[in-house]
Amino acid sequence: MRKEDLVKTLEQQLRAVKAERQAAKREPALLAARTALKQFQSARLAHSHADLLAAPNSRAAALFFLDELYGAADLSQRDADLERIVPTMQRVLPLHALRAITEAIVLDALSERLDTAMARALGERFSERDYIDAYRTTTLHADRDSQLTLVKALGDSLCELVRLPFLSATLGLMRGPARLAGLGDLQRFLENGFNAFKHMRGPEVFVASIVGRERRMLDNIYGGRPRPFEVGD
Template sequence: MKKDILAQKLEQQLRTVAAERLAAKREPGLLASRTALKQYQAARLASSHADLLAHPNTGDAARFFLEELYGSQDLSQRDIDLGRIIPTLQKMLTYEALHTITDAIVLDALSEQLDTAMARVLGTEFTEGMYIAAYRTATTREERLRQLDLVQELGGSLCDLVNIPLLAMTLTIMKGPARVAGLSNLHKFLERGFTTFKKMRKPRDFVATIVARERQVMENIFEGRMDSFGQ
């Protein structure tokens, strides 16, 4: 896939994410519910992957995944900035780096849609049982499988980044121009992802572990098992 096709895909996915977040902001109740849901999910993921967070080899990468991909922070401004400078991205970023950014936004777009569907059911106060019921009824197995496939793809993109010769030097050189071009947050995402995956032994095993665990959680929920979050 060429960079111009990637850029088109990125632009389309950003529109999807922006529309989802804008719709939520127009409904204060929905926005509050989405925020509560995201906070709950971040805490659950931190608990499920506590061993990865605590291990010296995987801790930084696990925090990157949980904070950058599953965090509860508002990323609206990041998306606005990103959409504004897509032509600049095509010129400044390598194909692999642009591919990683695109994978992240594709995952973000689907996750936002699934969060909205669940938030409309849950409200701001809910139990684990209510969360599990909403997961099963407001979203589908096919959607959740697609979400996990996207996590796998993004993890693979990050693994590919660490094998690019001189990328660390390129990211260092880009820091100043990125700030001038309004790309600081984007540069931080790439640099953090590259750094955490570069220093990790067997990064593909790390991605496979997270995906396998979350796939088991998904299966537990849709099969109605009592301890859905047990591994």
């Protein structure tokens, strides 16, 4: 895919994410429900992948996935930063780096939409059983499968990025200007993802492990199996 196509997709998805988050902020009950849902999902992911979080080799990458892609933090500032410098990124970033950023935002947009659907059904207080039922009845299996496909694509892109020469130096040179321009959140996101994968042995195995587990859980939920989150490697 050309840079021009990636930029078009990135801009579209940033608008979709922004609209979803702004709509939630106009409804206090929905915002509270979405926050509760994200906190539940973050805790569930930390439990399901506790071994990856505990292992020194994969801890940084696991934290990046949980905090930056599935976490409960408000990422509005990061996305606003992205909107401001899309033309600059098109000029200075290599194709692989721009693709990874675009994949992250496409994933974010889909996840936000699915979270909103579930939050409307669950409200602010719910049990694990309520969560499982809402997951199955308010979101489509195909959308959840796409979500995991995007996770794998992003993980694979990060694995490729760490092999690019000079990218680490380029990110380092961007740090000062990014802070001065008020783009610290975006710079932190880029550096955290790159560094987490750069210093990990066998990043492809890490990505396959997370996606494989989550896909088995997905099949368990839609298959109506008891204790769907109990899966092994």
